[in-house]
Amino acid sequence: MAQNVGVLTVQVRDLVRRYDDRAVLDGLDLDIEPGEFVALLGKSGSGKSTLLRALAGLDHDVDGTGELAVPDNVSVVFQDSRLLPWARVLENVVLGLNGAEERGRTSLEEVGLAGRENAWPNELSGGEQQRVALARSLVREPELLLADEPFGALDALTRLKMHVLLRKLCAAHQPAVLLVTHDVDEAIVLADRVIVLDAGRIVGEEPITLAAPRSAADPGFAAVRSRLLDALGVSV
Numbered sequence: 001m002a003q004n005v006g007v008l009t010v011q012v013r014d015l016v017r018r019y020d021d022r023a024v025l026d027g028l029d030l031d032i033e034p035g036e037f038v039a040l041l042g043k044s045g046s047g048k049s050t051l052l053r054a055l056a057g058l059d060h061d062v063d064g065t066g067e068l069a070v071p072d073n074v075s076v077v078f079q080d081s082r083l084l085p086w087a088r089v090l091e092n093v094v095l096g097l098n099g100a101e102e103r104g105r106t107s108l109e110e111v112g113l114a115g116r117e118n119a120w121p122n123e124l125s126g127g128e129q130q131r132v133a134l135a136r137s138l139v140r141e142p143e144l145l146l147a148d149e150p151f152g153a154l155d156a157l158t159r160l161k162m163h164v165l166l167r168k169l170c171a172a173h174q175p176a177v178l179l180v181t182h183d184v185d186e187a188i189v190l191a192d193r194v195i196v197l198d199a200g201r202i203v204g205e206e207p208i209t210l211a212a213p214r215s216a217a218d219p220g221f222a223a224v225r226s227r228l229l230d231a232l233g234v235s236v
């Protein structure tokens, strides 16, 4: 029988990660298709960052087993922008890429920062720094974008603007995305599919088929939110 394994961007099978003999990921399976946007919800300590670090290849020191297939070209965005303070904005975006200055300028334009190429990171607001972090990720045209609470430190209005920007960037570049978030509404607004992690296992999954632009006022939105909160063990 023909296998369709090759068309998946991410394939995780029976993934186990342990700290001090405690399984933080406990036999986890996950597939992500090319261009698919998956949001990952879960209580604090459920293993979200551990999974993201495993997919990013940032957990060589962690004990574990399982199969993990990810593309070579992966970008990661964290809650803090992790810009180099001694490099100007454009240098940060193209760091390590030869001859990519023009592409870097285009990326900065895409995230709304044309004209700020020569600014220092500390001259930018938190939201602007996260825009630079997104430009730095996307200029590499990743097949997979991993994002760990990228908007967690931003105020509510800036967050909403970043949602619109991220949707636009994903439509243009079409990476597969795994977004870790605590924010159920953010997950529903952005994702094609939301998964819920509990004690290192996936305990809930919701495909999101609501039409764009998605509004929390939509009854369909409220129904999805209620199911996700149930899966998170939150009663409202």
Ligand SMILES: Nc1ncnc2c1ncn2[C@@H]1O[C@H](COP(=O)(O)OP(=O)(O)OP(=O)(O)O)[C@@H](O)[C@H]1O
Pocket (backbone or CB within 6 Å): 019, 020, 024, 042, 043, 044, 045, 046, 047, 048, 049, 050, 051
């Ligand atoms: N380096 C480490 N050493 C020991 N235990 C760790 C380490 N990193 C994570 N853990 C433990 O693994 C569990 C899962 O952590 P993880 O950071 O993946 O959770 P999370 O779901 O991302 O939580 P949060 O939402 O609070 O960021 C937690 O109990 C945490 O204490």
